[in-house]
Amino acid sequence: MTRGGVHDEGRCVPVGWAAIIVSVNTAEHQNAYPDQEETRSRWQTADELLAERFGHPRWLPAQRKVVDAVLRGQNTLAVLPTGHGKSLCYQLPSQILPGLTLVISPLVSLMKDQCESLARKGIEALRIDQTISATEFQQTWKKLHSGRAKLLYLAPERFFNERFPAQLGGLPISLLAIDEAHCMSQWGHHFRPDYLRIPELVDRYQIGQTLALTATATPIVVRDIRKAFSINTQHTVRLSPHRSNLRLQCRVVESDQRDRMLLEQLPAGRKRRGATLIYVTRRSTADQLAESLCGEGFEPLVYHAGLSPAQRDDVQREFLQSPNTILIGTIAFGMGVDKPDIRRVIHYNPSQSIEAYSQEIGRGGRDGKPCQCETLYVRGDEVALANLAAGDLPSVTSLRSLVERLQGQPDRFYLSLGKLGWEINLSTPALATLMIRLQGLGYLRCLPMRYDTYRITPRFTNDVITDRCRPEHADAVAAVLASLAKGRRGFRVNLVVTAEQYRIDREHLIAAIEQTAIAGWWTVDAADSMHGYERAKPIKRPKSLIETLRRHAMEQFEQNRERVDDLTCFLQQPDCLAIGLAKHFGHRRTRPCGRCSACFASGSAATADSAMAGASPDRDEPAVGGGSIGRSAIAAMENAIKRHPDLFSDPLDQAKFLCGLSTPFFRRFRLAQDPGYGVCVDVPFQRVLSACQREA
Known part of the structure; x- marks a missing residue:
């Protein structure tokens, strides 16, 4: 990782390779550390709240360590497995610390669920998001300013608009809790540009202390988070992401056998105990699989980003309330969902990374009882997964348009990222990432x-x-x-x-x-x-800057592709999957779990139920074919170019079209309906791009 510096209002702050992560020393903002007597009093209150309000007879050891650091006024990092009670680590202290606790959370559904859960415990927790009414908005801030509520959930982007400081009105903030903190690292699997600016908040709002929480942080992500918030090693609590009640399996199957294998995992009627969560990659797969299961007598729920917010809420509510239901969902489902009795987590398509896999299987077996975690792996699935990341690759044409727009702006300017992205053919997340990158390179400062x-x-x-x-x-x-x-x-x-x-x-x-x-x-x-x-600073060498931005975007794409490769190798490794999972997250485990597909294949658990083992994975690398994409694909591209010559001047856009990857221009001209769209969906993007470059 290369390092540099950018001046921000007279001070030099460090710049990361992918984007800026500002490290802040929060010691000057912290409330005076509580003395021994105050700490003892806080712990007495904490133990009472744990039993009386939260209904837990005792602390989990890791929870106690995290809460102890928070109650002592320390900046803290908690890396705890999904289902290990991370939310308690800020919810309970919020009722003890003197000021407000702000929780940064990435999903509205997660905020809503946690607020409703706390309300049932008699704890006032509030949220500000786009779904609340004007009356709810007013009542929320009245309760906060009167001290009747001390816990507020917000999405990260809400902190960075002009309204929030005016609404806050000087309320003292004791604790900033950052949920899903891995999103702030370029090495995290759910990188979000808004998370990179969170350290700015500590200075801006004089926040007493920070608590960063995540279930999935590799050692390099841990390093980034600790640096950003000045968190000491002794105030970092890390547990291995694997829980022993999760039984990890991988079957390598043929594509025409996958549905049959899935049905074998879904006992019907009274034989089925507990809920089943089935993950797929695409919305179309979710709908098609649901139709197929309905034909077999099942009544699955379907959840993906194509549903309206109200529809998604209804599906999630029914899933939480139904004891034996089946839900088919894309990765849009699951974050923050707390259902204890999920007995099966089945990946009909593989996850996008080991980190995502760990999060998704972690939604099963939260009651401590066994949960079957099965991946039905069809060779070639990893190609479609890796290709998804190419959708946000900016073309040279788009980058040139962006740089030209920026050169024409005054020293201070405002842009609608959605409108600009629509005009220069970049998605809003891709454009936001580029703007953060330009800040990291020292060209811009965010307002x-x-x-x-x-x-x-x-x-x-x-x-x-x-x-x-x-x-x-x-x-x-x-x-x-x-x-x-x-x-x-x-x-x-x-x-x-x-x-x-x-x-x-x-x-x-x-x-x-x-x-x-x-x-x-x-x-x-x-x-x-x-x-x-x-x-x-001015853009004096636009061509050089465009090449820097293009190269960085390609490096990000390669990182995502490597994550998919890492997952593929992990699922097919000859060694215990639990050992491999621990190693990926920087933990050391030497004892095989005896229950995963690798352990069964090696004979270390020969007496176990053979039905759980499935087929032993073939260890060969999946074949991806030669360098050609076929004459029919080239012909399809030529026909599309004839119909829309202005859209395909860059080979990158041609490759996206053939791989079925959407762009703002494709949506505007409804190119998803073109017969050639997506004809190379199962071909590696790099190969398609190379073929288009040769034909150009």
């Missing part, structure tokens, strides 16, 4: 996201609102009321015009708008988000 549109609906007359608002906000409130313009959907205010006309800075206007909304005098709806940037 808080702002909104172009504010709609305000007064609940009282103007005189009443100005009389009852906070005195320090009276001028700003009066300016906003005077600037309201009737639109098709209520009243709008142009903050740029209002700030200039009344000589009130935007931050003061936003603070007045948000605090008046929390008080209940009006409601606010903000839309049209714009990401803010500040130029740090």
Whole structure:
């Protein structure tokens, strides 16, 4: 990993190879470390809450270590297996620490489930997300400011918009808990650009301490997290991700035999005990498999990103409430789902990495009883998995358009990433990653996201609102009321015009708008988000920069492909799968589990039920064929180019088309309906790209 530096408001912060990870020393922000008497008092309260509110008779040893570090005021990292009670490590301390506990969580469904679970325990936990109503929003902040609630869940991107500081209004934050913390590392399997900026929050909001949590962190990811939050080794608690009640199996099967093998794992009717979770790679596979199982007399649930939020909520609720149900889901399902009696986790298609595999099997057997974890591996599955990561590879044309747009911007500017991505043929996540990369290279600094549109609906007359608002906000409130313009959907205010006309800075206007909304005098709806940037240095060598960005994106793609290769080797290894899993995450295990497919194949568990063993995997590398993609594929590409010559000037876009990978331009022109789209879906992307480059 190469290292450099970028100046941020007068200080030099370290820059990582893939993107910036700012290391912060939070000692200056921490609350005074509690003395011995205070620590003893906190622990007494913690033990009482554990039994009386959370209903647990005792601590798990690792939980106790994590909570002890938190109650002593230390920055802490917890790497605990899925189902090992990570959430308790911040939920319980939040009721003891003096200030607010903020939880960064990546999924709305996860936040909602945890808040509902805590409510049943009599603990007030709140969340801010796009699904709550204006009334719920107002009540949430009222409870927080009155001290009636001390635990707030938020998505990471919400911290980085102009509204949040105004809503927070100076509330002291004792603890920042970062769930799924591996997302902040470029080496993590669920890398998310917004997570890279989380260390900035410690400085910005003077946060007392941090707790990073994850179930899947390799040694290099652990290093990144600890560096970012100044976490000492003695305050890092790590357990092996494998639980002994999970029985790991892998069968190598032919594609036409996979459904039959799956049916053998699904006893019907009264013979089935416990729920079954079946993972597939694609939405279409989920729908097709559900139809097939219905024909066999089953009634499976289906969950994927193609469903509406309401539909996904309904499916998840039914799965949690039904004792013996079957759910077919893509990787969109499962994070934060706490169902104790899942007896089978079946990978109809393999996971995308060893880390993802560990997370997905970890959703089974949370009650400590045995859970069968079976992978039905068809040779070639890994090709489609590896190809998925190519969907976000930027073409040289897209990179050139991006750099040209940036060169034409003023020193401070705001962009709609969704709109820009649609115009230059980049997905929003891919574009966000590139912008973070440009910050890491020292060209940009990220500013808080702002909104172009504010709609305000007064609940009282103007005189009443100005009389009852906070005195320090009276001028700003009066300016906003005077600037309201009737639109098709209520009243709008142009903050740029209002700030200039009344000589009130935007931050003061936003603070007045948000605090008046929390008080209940009006409601606010903000839309049209714009990401803010500040130029740090000019782009003097655009061609060199484009090549740097292209090379970095390709390196990221290769990392994802290597993760798939690592998983394939792991599933087919001759040694115990539990040993291999421990090794991948930096743990040492020498004793075979005696229950996995490798142990059965080696004869170390010859007396076990042979039905669980399945077929012994073939250790040969899967064949991927020669260097040609076939004349029919070339012909399909030529026909597509004739119909849409402007879309395929770059061989990279041609390869995406043949491999069935979507782009904004493909969606705009509905190219998924073209007969040639996806004809090379089972061919390695690199081979298809090479063929397209030769034909160009």
